[in-house]
Amino acid sequence: MTNGKQFGTAAVFFTAISTILGAIMFLRFGYAVGSVGLLGAIMIVIIGHAVTIPTAMAISEIATNQKVEGGGAYYIISRSFGLVIGSTIGISLYLSQGISIAFYIIAFTEAFKPLIDWLFINYKFHPIAEWLLVQNQTIAVPTLIFLTILVIKKGADVGMKMLYWVVAILAISLVAFFVGKPIEIDPAVTLPPVPEVSIFYVFAIIFPAFTGIIAGVGLSGDLKDPGKSIPLGTLGATLVGMVIYLFISLKLDSSAPPEILADTSKMVMSQIAIQGWWLVPLGLAAATLSSAIGSILVAPRTLQAIAKDNVMPLGKLNAWMAEGRGDSDEPFNSYLVTFVLAIFFVMMGALDAVAEIISMFFMVTYGALCLISFLQHFAADPSYRPTFKSKWYISLFGAIACFGLMFFMNSGYAFASLLFMILIYLSINFFNKDKKNIALIFQGVMYQISRKIHVFLQKTEKEDNTSWRPSSIFLSSETFESNDAFLLTCWLSYKYGFGTYIHHMDGYFSKQSNSEAKEIKKRMIKMARASRSEVYIDTLINPDISGSISQVVQLPSISGTENNMLLFDHSRSNPSQIKSVVDNFKLIQAADFDIGVLSSSPRKFGFYKEIHVWITSADISNSNLMILLAYVISAHPDWRNGEIKVFSATSHLTMDLDRKNLNDLISEGQLPISKNNIEFIIPEDDHDIKATIKANSQDADFLIIGFVSEMLKRIGSEVFEGYEGLANILFMNAKESKQIK
Known part of the structure; x- marks a missing residue:
């Protein structure tokens, strides 16, 4: 040519x-x-x-x-x-x-x-x-x-x-x-019979005739x-x-x-x-x-x-x-x-x-x-x-x-x-691991499917559905100092729930901070890809955490259902980090969210063997939420060899009733919790439940403990303190009692 x-x-x-x-x-x-x-x-x-x-x-x-x-x-x-x-x-x-x-x-x-x-x-x-x-x-x-x-x-x-x-x-x-x-046929000549064949067999032989359409391309x-x-x-x-x-x-x-x-x-x-x-x-x-x-x-x-x-x-x-x-x-x-x-x-x-x-x-x-x-x-x-x-x-x-x-x-x-x-x-x-990008055509299709589902769910009249699943947002500024918060979000969104992880950046929005946020998001996506998580990731730039909280609680859910849980984290070695949660608790409550605080320790999540759920008479409204969260988390492969243990801090007067109620709840809810893993404890001192928890859960790999707003108003950040030596703890406050069916 x-x-x-x-x-x-x-x-x-x-x-x-x-x-x-x-x-x-x-x-x-x-x-x-x-x-x-x-x-x-x-x-x-x-x-x-x-x-x-x-x-x-x-x-x-x-x-x-x-x-x-x-x-x-x-x-x-x-x-x-x-x-x-x-x-x-x-x-x-x-x-x-x-x-x-x-x-x-x-x-x-x-x-x-x-x-x-x-x-x-x-x-x-x-x-x-x-x-x-x-x-x-x-x-x-x-x-x-x-x-x-x-x-x-x-x-x-x-x-x-x-x-x-x-x-x-x-x-x-x-x-x-x-x-x-x-063609002229001699009537005296006997012609051989035509073999019986499928029309699709003949079609397979004939079809190459029509394939010429692509020759010019x-x-x-x-x-x-x-x-x-x-x-x-x-x-x-x-x-x-x-x-x-x-x-x-x-x-x-x-x-x-x-x-x-x-x-x-x-x-x-x-x-x-x-x-x-x-x-x-x-x-x-x-x-x-x-x-x-x-x-x-x-x-x-x-x-x-x-x-x-x-x-x-x-x-x-x-x-x-x-x-x-x-x-x-x-x-x-x-x-x-x-x-x-x-x-x-x-x-x-x-x-x-x-x-x-x-x-x-x-x-x-x-x-x-x-x-x-x-x-x-x-x-x-x-x-x-x-x-x-x-x-x-x-x-x-x-x-x-x-x-x-x-x-x-x-x-x-x-x-x-x-x-x-x-x-x-x-x-x-x-041989082309670096070329696993999703083509734009598939992105466009997924965007359209996602949009149609979101709009459909929004327009659909919501039924009075008592079943519950977590649709959580985790707001953290410690993404790269500790992966505990990200791990928890992964577990909550693995099978039964949905998770959004937001990295808070201190500062004012500008061209430079926006560029930094994009780079941070790339690092987070790489982290999410490595963990094969189902978490949606984003960043938020604000001069203070209050601004980020007010924005986060108004975010639409990625699942099409409304978000219902807001999570924070703090390091137990730096108690001052929890101050922002305490100071903004009323703001968070105004959004009608369940609220969680992950308290990280040097022990982290241990060996992923035991999840301890602690129920007390003071926070009975949180009990069902905590048990459900333990069940949701245990479905993740990280916890495939783990088990859930439930501890109920009770009294002589209410022990029998508490035992019956909790056993019925586990049985009727078909939760994978053995009765041998349900323990009722009468604390020696009603005012020192923390000592009881430390004594019984010192070998636990993860704890879920409830807290109520009245206690937070009265003693502030002390609610989350006093648990030295224990593994990571998730403190939960339910906006309302959940039903386990």
């Missing part, structure tokens, strides 16, 4: 139509009409175009929205799904294109069958020569070598120069066929205006091809009985067409040769584009396959890889088997393209502004049809194809 981007719409149209009206039309469409009848053949055309028309519309839509570079369909897929998923589908696309080369080369050899039959009739050959002449590989292998060398030497120019001659020959062949006469890197040429050329070829196949079905059905049509040993179209003995083989040879050259041009470019994205397991392999030569960046090394792939399938020699294989890979690619179009519609990204617009339901139908038809065609091949795709994905994902 000499001029870089030089082709227009005609190149896309003629490349696609010469592939659509190619090998299958000449060699297997008569078989389709003969095997499943006229209505069955028409149904195959309709089903096939139920896939290809939505795909053509999807390609046209996506191509008119973004600049389509080299790599064609792969470029569209990878820039929509992201590199990891996109390259997985891209490899499937490449394989379908590479194997198609073998398919077209094998079909090309069929054009020589009349000549070989004539030679056998008129000449005597050595047995070895006879054996070689009947093998497809005898012609296929030299042809593949010759075409590969030709394309490497001449580039895309050779395909374009041949294209118009090929289309002209195809047109002449089709005219000769349509004006041809029906592969030239995207060589087009002057891909955004214009791809939609016009692709849709035009798809619709023209469908109409021609419908007329071919009618002509074949009216020209020969099913027994002759279903016989694949002879080209039935050559028997119908005027001068068909040479025009039809010539048309077949021209079409398959052109399609083979087109695939040889496109497949290496797809492989080169994948390699340029640097997703292959080995860096040197990427660099080697991405290497181009000359001003037009011809993918020389990718040509060599593609040649090896094609020669392998050429040696198989079986046209129908190769047709089924490439059908599967094309279905995956087409399904992906339709899915991209559907997701783009759903995501409603304002930057997605294609000049050609499909409909979301057309794209969705196309995607479902592709993936569904795979299993109807050949469930074994379908499962094998999907398994192969999964293995490719896992391999690429393993």
Whole structure:
């Protein structure tokens, strides 16, 4: 190629139509009409175009929205799904294109069958020569070598120069066929019966005929205006091809009985067409040769584009396959890889088997393209502004049809194809851990789903639902000094609840502080990713904690339900930190939140073995909340070997009643707390409950203790003091008593 981007719409149209009206039309469409009848053949055309028309519309839509570079369909897929998923589908696309080369080369050899039959009739050959002449590989292998060398030497120019001659020959062949006469049958001749086959089996063999729609897209890197040429050329070829196949079905059905049509040993179209003995083989040879050259041009470019994205397991392999030569960046090394792939399938020699294989890979690619179009519609990204617009339901139908038809065609091949795709994905994902970003298309879809759910929940009339789950906000300025607060938020939001973690930054909002907040948020997200948490993370800049509290209690919940719990933390070695909670307690209460204070100690959460819940007569309203929190926390894998112990500080007068109430609560609530882990204690001194707790929970790994607002008003921060030597403690104050059902 000499001029870089030089082709227009005609190149896309003629490349696609010469592939659509190619090998299958000449060699297997008569078989389709003969095997499943006229209505069955028409149904195959309709089903096939139920896939290809939505795909053509999807390609046209996506191509008119973004600049389509080299790599064609792969470029569209990878820039929509992201590199990891996109390259997985891209490899499937490449394989379908590479194997198609073998398919077209094998079909090309069929054009020589009349000549070989004539030679056998008129000449005597050595047995070895006879054996070689009947093998497809005898012609296929030299042809593949010759075409590969030709394309490497001449580039895309050779395909374009041949294209118009090929289309002209195809047109002449089709005219000769349509004006041809029906085949005359000798009534005395008994024709063999037509074998019974499934319509989907026939469809799997015929479907490669319709895959030509994507052939022109592969030239995207060589087009002057891909955004214009791809939609016009692709849709035009798809619709023209469908109409021609419908007329071919009618002509074949009216020209020969099913027994002759279903016989694949002879080209039935050559028997119908005027001068068909040479025009039809010539048309077949021209079409398959052109399609083979087109695939040889496109497949290496797809492989080169994948390699340029640097997703292959080995860096040197990427660099080697991405290497181009000359001003037009011809993918020389990718040509060599593609040649090896094609020669392998050429040696198989079986046209129908190769047709089924490439059908599967094309279905995956087409399904992906339709899915991209559907997701783009759903995501409603304002930057997605294609000049050609499909409909979301057309794209969705196309995607479902592709993936569904795979299993109807050949469930074994379908499962094998999907398994192969999964293995490719896992391999690429393993070697590209730094590219696990979610593509913008998925972000947009998730934003829309989240928005619709939030609005739905907000508009839905709230029922009087007595079931409770934590929807917590943890406000902390000690994020990087201790991870205790973050761990607790992770536990609360792991399975049963939802959690938001806000890092408070002292200071006034400014360009500099905002930049610092963004950097801190990045560090927090990295921390959250490492812990595989379900916590939503953000930062808040305020000159004092009161301002942050007033903002936090007004935040909407990430879950769609209202937030109901506000948590703080302080280090037991620095009691002054708790002053902000005490000073702002009335402000927090005004929001009707449950309030928690995590008191961190050097022992932290110990060995994650025992959670002790302490209930006293002074804070009975907190008891159910504390037990529920212990249950929620214990569901996290960190506590999989842990157990909950409940201690009730009671008196001689109320012990029996307290025992009955607590046992009934545990039993009726089906809480995983053994009765052996419920202990009733009568403190020696009613005024020194802290000493009792320290004596009985000195080996606990985590404690949950209640407190009431009256006590906080009376003694202030002393409520949280006096627990030296114990592990981390969560002090809880319930806005109202919770029900355990």
